[in-house]
Amino acid sequence: MLAVIGVLGGLAFAFAAVPQAFATWRAGKSLGTPPSIAWAVFVGCICLYTYLTGMHGFDPLLTLVYGVETISWATLLWFNYLPRKQA
Numbered sequence: 001m002l003a004v005i006g007v008l009g010g011l012a013f014a015f016a017a018v019p020q021a022f023a024t025w026r027a028g029k030s031l032g033t034p035p036s037i038a039w040a041v042f043v044g045c046i047c048l049y050t051y052l053t054g055m056h057g058f059d060p061l062l063t064l065v066y067g068v069e070t071i072s073w074a075t076l077l078w079f080n081y082l083p084r085k086q087a
Contacts, residue, residue, distance in 0.1 A: 007061065014065040017041075017072035024076055028084030033076045042073040
């Protein structure tokens with residue numbers, strides 16, 4: 001039961017950034033997410049995933065969760081520094 005709660009919490013946390021990343025991607029520019037927060041979470045995701053993989057070995061679920069979260073925050077960072085040119 002505790003594992004299920006942990007998995008649900010991890011998925012909820014990871015997928016929380018997806019709507020903002022999708023909206024940012026569609027707009028082609030930053031929608032106001034502070035870069036300092038995006039960098040902190042992005043680096044935190046990489047460090048935590050590295051730690052968990054090193055301590056417990058490869059886990060497909062952790063890879064999915066932290067992959068989605070890292071890609072979402074990377075999207076926010078990308079469009080903060082490199083907005084799409086408006087025609």
